Amino acid sequence: MHNLEAAKNTLDQTVYLKLREMIINGEFPPEQVIIQNQLTETLGVSRTPLRKAMAELEMEGLLYRTPKGWYAKRFTLEDMISIFELRAVLEGLACRLIAPVIEDEKVIYLRAIFQSAYQKRQENDKDAYYAADKKFHNFIAEETKDFHLSRSLESCKVIQTSLTQGLYRSPDETYPEHMAIIDALEKRDGDLAEELMRKHVRATITVLKSGDTSIHY
Template identity: 55%
Template sequence: MQLQSYDTLDHTVYTQLKEMIINKKLQPGELIVQNQLSQCLGVSRTPLRKALAQLEKEGLLAGTPKGWYIKEFTNEDMISVFRIRALMEGLACRLAAPKMEYADIVYLKTLFEEGYRQVRDRKAQAYYQADVRFHKFITDATQDAMLIQTIENNKIIMTSQVQGLYRDPEETIVEHMDILDALAKKDGEAAENLMRKHIEKAIPLLESGEFSIYK
């Protein structure tokens, strides 16, 4: 049997822990018991501690003298997360606009058109997957490693808390296409403003209490 390299093992443990937090197998406010968790994952405490330290950097854990806790987020915290995301992804649009090729726009429009067709067939998951790929494609197109990592860290927190916050595809398909039209024209300022407004439209749901992170 071939043993995993240290780097591969570290990443595997990190991924498993992150999924446990996102899927609420580890509850907000829960103290991490390292001995139990290392036995559960079948690893030593060294890769476990590395993964815990990384997740603390990403904002999912809180470090204290007693150890690590699963961080608890309020609705107000998540409103801040969405505001930061709107600013960062708006910036990503502005930086990506000059670099977007015609083939990129065609690819993204086709992705959404196919996803939207499946929504009408009551298969919404394809549309939401298209949404994830759309945002990631634009972020990656910036080729700005620091911005990409900042947005990724923000999304990790968001995904761990608000997995069920989806807006009506009938509304968002129009917003997505408007963003793509601005990118096709290489109008970074327009694309930035459209992306910011697109993301900020989720904030009133949190502010009004129509959606709670505890649902």
């Protein structure tokens, strides 16, 4: 019985992750109803795990349903700004929580991934810095060991990723900000780390409000 339950949970998670990936990759136009029969064939599953995944993604804000069926949500500029505002608060809190307890080797790790990625970018590896940025922000959330905080941040970042597959600000601008946050963590200064992270995330809001939504690498 235990093995059957574990297999069921694994299937549910697999369907959820695959469906989320399809949404992020733009495979469902916002104005087009999602055909569940086609999805069950594409994913090779029954309707039960598919419906569970869709309900979870509805709670995360990526899908919505009407009497006609399910749709991928269309996000406005106001939605994007709201997402970054929430991220600023939550990631700032995460920095404050982990600063007193983060281990030295983890600070070294964070610094190393950015130094390496920034160097690779200068060598024309366009994806390296974007990957490091995602890794950094995910690490900060996971290091809190707080399920609800991590889950809330994950939802924010999933929605953000569904809007863009890049960065709204140049690495030349954000690299020093990342280094300053890491310095604050190294000093175990939670208040400063929180302040710097909030400023870092909110700087993107200023860019969005200016109307410049071009992507940088």
